[in-house]
Amino acid sequence: xxxxxxxxxxxxxxxxxxxxxxxxxxxxxxxxxxxxxxxxxxxxxxxxxxxxxxxxxxxxxxxxxxxxxxxxxxxxxxxxxxxxxxxxxxxxxxxxxxxxxxxxxxxxxxxxxxxxxxxxxxxxxxx
Numbered sequence: 001x002x003x004x005x006x007x008x009x010x011x012x013x014x015x016x017x018x019x020x021x022x023x024x025x026x027x028x029x030x031x032x033x034x035x036x037x038x039x040x041x042x043x044x045x046x047x048x049x050x051x052x053x054x055x056x057x058x059x060x061x062x063x064x065x066x067x068x069x070x071x072x073x074x075x076x077x078x079x080x081x082x083x084x085x086x087x088x089x090x091x092x093x094x095x096x097x098x099x100x101x102x103x104x105x106x107x108x109x110x111x112x113x114x115x116x117x118x119x120x121x122x123x124x125x126x127x
């Protein structure tokens with residue numbers, strides 16, 4: 001996973017913090033790609049506050065460990081978010097405009113990614 005930028009300049013994304021993207025396995029990694037964060041910030045500027053429910057996931061994260069190949073989260077190219085004011089439909093429409101390539105709609109969050117080395121994109125799905 002050499003493509004990861006391990007130290008994005010978090011000050012460029014005023015509505016997000018490193019802590020929101022830290023892997024929940026306890027490794028304290030938040031190796032997000034700046035191109036992804038730029039799109040997520042632009043999306044937030046359009047739809048209002050977003051809560052990150054899952055950001056970076058290292059290879060030991062339980063979800064990633066079950067996969068045969070790492071997912072977009074493991075490359076710093078994805079996040080699951082919950083809109084605090086807008087509905088999921090508004091988030092999905094705005095995500096298309098921001099050129100997110102993977103969009104998954106769940107009951108309590110929307111998965112967003114900007115591409116993935118192991119999965120075909122574009123893709124839209126629901127859980």
